[in-house]
Amino acid sequence: MCPSTLEQPSRRFFLWLPLAIVGSSLLAKSGLAETLAPIAPALPGGACPLNSGGPSLLGSKWVLQSIYGNSIPAKLKITMRVNNNSLEGFSGCNRYNAAFRRVGYTGFRMTKINKHQKACEVLPTYPGGPTINVGNWEGNYLRTIRRAGSVQQDESGRVLRFYNRSGEMSVVFRRTYDTA
Numbered sequence: 759m760c761p762s763t764l765e766q767p768s769r770r771f772f773l774w775l776p777l778a779i780v781g782s783s784l785l786a787k788s789g790l791a792e793t794l795a796p797i798a799p800a801l802p803g804g805a806c807p808l809n810s811g812g813p814s815l816l817g818s819k820w821v822l823q824s825i826y827g828n829s830i831p832a833k834l835k836i837t838m839r840v841n842n843n844s845l846e847g848f849s850g851c852n853r854y855n856a857a858f859r860r861v862g863y864t865g866f867r868m869t870k871i872n873k874h875q876k877a878c879e880v881l882p883t884y885p886g887g888p889t890i891n892v893g894n895w896e897g898n899y900l901r902t903i904r905r906a907g908s909v910q911q912d913e914s915g916r917v918l919r920f921y922n923r924s925g926e927m928s929v930v931f932r933r934t935y936d937t938a
Contacts, residue, residue: 815840815909815911815918816840816841816842817839817840817841818839818840818918818933819837819838819839819933819934819935819936820837820838820839820840820847820918820931820932820933820934821835821836821837821838821931821932821934822836822837822838822899822929822930822931823917823930823931823932824929824930825895825898825899825902825928825929826902826927826928826929827927830895831881831883831890831895833881833883833890834850834881834890834892834895835848835850836848836849836850836895836896836899837934838931843857843858843859844856844857844858845858845903849873849896849899849900850878850892850893850895850896850899851876851877851878851879851892851893851896852873852874852875852876852878852896853873853874854871854872854873854874854900855871855872855873856868856870856871856872856900856903856904857869857870857871861907864908865907865908865923866906866907866908867907868903868904868905868906871900871903871904873900878891878892878893878896879892880892899929902920902922902928902929903920903929905922905923905928906920906921906922906923906928906929907921907922907923907925908920908921909921915933916932916933917930917931917932917933918930918931918932918933919931
């Protein structure tokens with residue numbers, strides 16, 4: 759490329775820069791910036807981050823009941839245990855560990871999910887009946903947990919609902935007291 763072609767975009771940039779600065783300051787002064795800013799969806803009442811200090815979830819154990827309203831097959835067991843800054847459990851085929859960090863006062867964000875790499879099996883429901891592709895369920899669960907942003911425990915303490923960052927209920931767990 760010739761040098762004159764490279765110089766033109768930088769000249770244009772410097773010509774538009776003052777206009778952009780003045781425009782943004784006028785927009786901020788008018789209050790229109792707040793109107794145009796994206797509005798975060800409201801989370802359900804009582805939703806909180808996993809380590810918020812609300813109803814204690816630390817050390818609690820849970821069994822997955824549904825993903826976006828789809829019930830988990832009875833033969834499939836996906837579990838979760840809540841630790842201080844991570845979740846751990848069994849995702850159908852493999853053990854997993856999902857680290858999270860608190861975001862503000864009402865949310866959290868998964869930072870890393872690790873799992874073993876064991877091959878998943880296909881479970882029969884009954885002889886000659888449909889099968890359960892455990893790998894698909896495991897993948898759906900881990901992808902959904904990765905997008906979680908808050909949780910809500912029901913008043914009885916037996917149901918835990920995860921909500922994605924859009925405020926939509928994503929996964930539902932039932933509390934278990936298994937020692938295993």
